[in-house]
Amino acid sequence: MDFLVEGYKKFREGFYKLNKDIYEGLSEGQHPKALFITCVDSRINPSLIFNINPGDLLILRNPGNVVYAYDDEIDYSVAATVEFAVYKLSVRWIFVCGHSDCGAMRALFQEKDFFKNTPKLHEWVESNSKIRNIALDNSIEKSSDFFRKVEYQNLINSLNNLKEYPFIKELLKRNEIQIKGLYFDIKSAHVFIFDEEKNDFIIID
Numbered sequence: 639m640d641f642l643v644e645g646y647k648k649f650r651e652g653f654y655k656l657n658k659d660i661y662e663g664l665s666e667g668q669h670p671k672a673l674f675i676t677c678v679d680s681r682i683n684p685s686l687i688f689n690i691n692p693g694d695l696l697i698l699r700n701p702g703n704v705v706y707a708y709d710d711e712i713d714y715s716v717a718a719t720v721e722f723a724v725y726k727l728s729v730r731w732i733f734v735c736g737h738s739d740c741g742a743m744r745a746l747f748q749e750k751d752f753f754k755n756t757p758k759l760h761e762w763v764e765s766n767s768k769i770r771n772i773a774l775d776n777s778i779e780k781s782s783d784f785f786r787k788v789e790y791q792n793l794i795n796s797l798n799n800l801k802e803y804p805f806i807k808e809l810l811k812r813n814e815i816q817i818k819g820l821y822f823d824i825k826s827a828h829v830f831i832f833d834e835e836k837n838d839f840i841i842i843d
């Protein structure tokens with residue numbers, strides 16, 4: 639774990655030394671500006687990409703940045719975190735962020751053998767099989783951007799499920815919460831935002 643210790647030393651000598659006041663303030667409690675739901679993928683580092691300080695972003699990750707329906711029993715962690723963010727921390731911005739080259743999306747198209755040591759991963763991926771079916775139903779050609787389309791579809795589906803959470807639905811009606819979809823392209827490090835009216839992903843510049 640040398641790399642961890644080395645990194646920690648740099649953190650203590652660098653960022654922490656320069657920002658002791660941030661940690662001092664945060665020891666009293668947190669007031670994050672937003673909840674950020676993204677994939678577990680190691681290449682997605684929201685704090686780095688958006689230049690976020692400690693305490694400013696509540697981050698929740700799972701394989702494939704999947705938000706299941708509120709009453710779905712697959713996973714409570716997203717619903718529990720959204721409740722916590724909205725009711726206990728008064729968060730009024732929620733971002734769901736997908737990304738390019740997402741393994742969880744590719745896993746949707748793997749043979750059963752691929753999951754022989756990973757039954758829980760298989761269960762997780764299969765719970766999201768709706769996305770595979772949409773992609774196959776729409777006969778998206780297996781072109782170079784096939785997986786990007788699947789990643790987009792998955793993100794839109796997660797956004798729709800989140801917007802259908804009963805309390806989120808109410809807050810949206812009253813315009814008291816904002817929900818946005820983002821997509822991170824790893825190679826270019828560009829971020830795209832989902833434009834609902836245009837039904838398209840627009841690059842942020």
Ligand SMILES: [Zn+2]
Nearest residue numbers: 677679740741
């Ligand atoms: Zn991913």
